[in-house]
């Protein structure tokens with residue numbers, strides 16, 4: 001149990017669960033991280049099993065059993081094979097298939113939210129594991145709809161998983177930070193940089209670069225390729241220098257933790273950062289959400305009034321011109337409206353009653369034994 005949740009036992013059951021959206025480049029260790037935080041929460045006293053949503057339709061094996069799994073709802077390989085009316089294939093590649101599968105799933109996200117809301121009284125954490133192809137979730141309309149839907153219902157934090165050993169070169173580090181920065185400004189949600197795989201590469205260098213602008217510039221200058229044949233800083237080097245100034249501002253708005261999803265190191269600190277992000281969500285995200293909602297409602301209302309006024313004006317002109325046809329005006333029947341409302345024939349499955357729900361595999365042991373993690377999926 002995290003420090004702060006143990007200090008508020010009376011209010012804990014009344015608190016809304018915290019949503020953790022895990023995002024990261026392919027191979028950064030998202031799934032291993034979700035497995036690790038799942039096992040950490042199970043090992044608390046009392047256990048705090050999270051509610052897990054797998055949003056990656058293409059993942060072959062998961063080291064945990066999700067409560068809601070997109071693969072139960074949409075088969076992305078089938079989606080890729082779908083034909084259009086003229087019997088021509090859409091020719092969707094794997095990424096198109098994943099995106100279309102996510103879009104289809106999103107059309108039913110209200111059902112997902114209903115299921116999650118029902119569990120809200122009994123869980124403390126809701127975890128979203130997103131597709132390995134980071135851009136499919138972060139830059140698609142579906143990703144935004146899902147993110148906005150959960151964030152407007154529950155306190156939410158984005159956990160951006162970074163492959164620390166692959167981020168030691170200044171240029172890679174900065175590209176990663178710029179990517180994180182773009183996601184943070186897009187979602188406007190509290191954000192935690194999770195430097196993963198610290199068992200293989202400690203993340204002190206990253207913290208130093210984030211805290212000390214000059215240390216990063218020094219690393220940049222000493223990196224090969226930073227000067228051209230005449231000894232002048234390369235264009236790339238100058239560009240990175242300027243961009244690192246932009247990032248300096250960004251670093252002030254986020255937390256960074258180092259974890260090893262393999263050994264479990266740093267997971268407690270991660271949950272402390274999640275707890276702190278709750279305050280940011282309440283003090284910064286919620287007021288912004290309320291403001292955006294009020295502005296949207298107002299502009300919808302304005303647009304409605306405007307089109308109603310124009311309609312009434314047109315009707316008045318029309319009736320004046322054609323007094324006889326005005327008698328034949330009628331509105332579409334309710335039945336016709338209902339027909340237009342019919343949705344897609346797909347359903348969301350909640351596996352919480354399954355015997356396996358919430359179970360997880362110790363990845364470390366499993367991988368050492370070269371075991372197979374292909375969970376049989378109920379038909």
Ligand SMILES: Nc1nc2c(ncn2[C@@H]2O[C@H](COP(=O)(O)OP(=O)(O)OP(=O)(O)O)[C@@H](O)[C@H]2O)c(=O)[nH]1
Pocket residue numbers: 024025026027028029030031032033059131132133196197198199200259260261262263
């Ligand atoms: N040493 C070390 N390896 C790790 C750690 N976390 C994950 N890995 C390894 O990193 C690789 C990728 O891990 P995954 O969890 O599959 O990464 P992912 O981001 O979900 O990958 P995609 O499914 O491609 O999105 C695997 O070989 C993991 O064993 C860690 O903390 N330490």
